[in-house]
Amino acid sequence: MVDNNSKKFCYKCGNELFEEAEVCPKCGVRQPSLKKENRSKVGAALFAFFLGGLGIHKFYLGKSKVGIIYLVISLLTFGIGLVILWLVSFIEGIIYLSMSDDAFNLKYNN
DSSP states (O other): OOOGGGEEEOTTTOOEEETTOSBOTTTOOBOOOSOOOOOOHHHHHHHHHHHGGGTHHHHHTTOHHHHHHHHHHHHHTTTHHHHHHHHHHHHHHHHHHHSOHHHHHHHHOO
């Protein structure tokens, strides 16, 4: 017998699912994971604006491999590489702020 507390609903079609379900059997949409992070889009944007050339915002968002790439490029090509990465990060910060809370949470907090 399954406890009613171990159920959830598909965020796409509303079908009732077991809490452990990764994919809805009715519509086939992958469900967000149960693990929730508490990352802020404002925090991500601030890191991107001020420390983005070093990739700190990528580490904050859980994208460590990309953060390491940013860091290595900025250290190896200190002048122009750092400026280019900072410009890219500034644009990413604007993108983070322009995302809806739901879109940001779905992408970075699941």
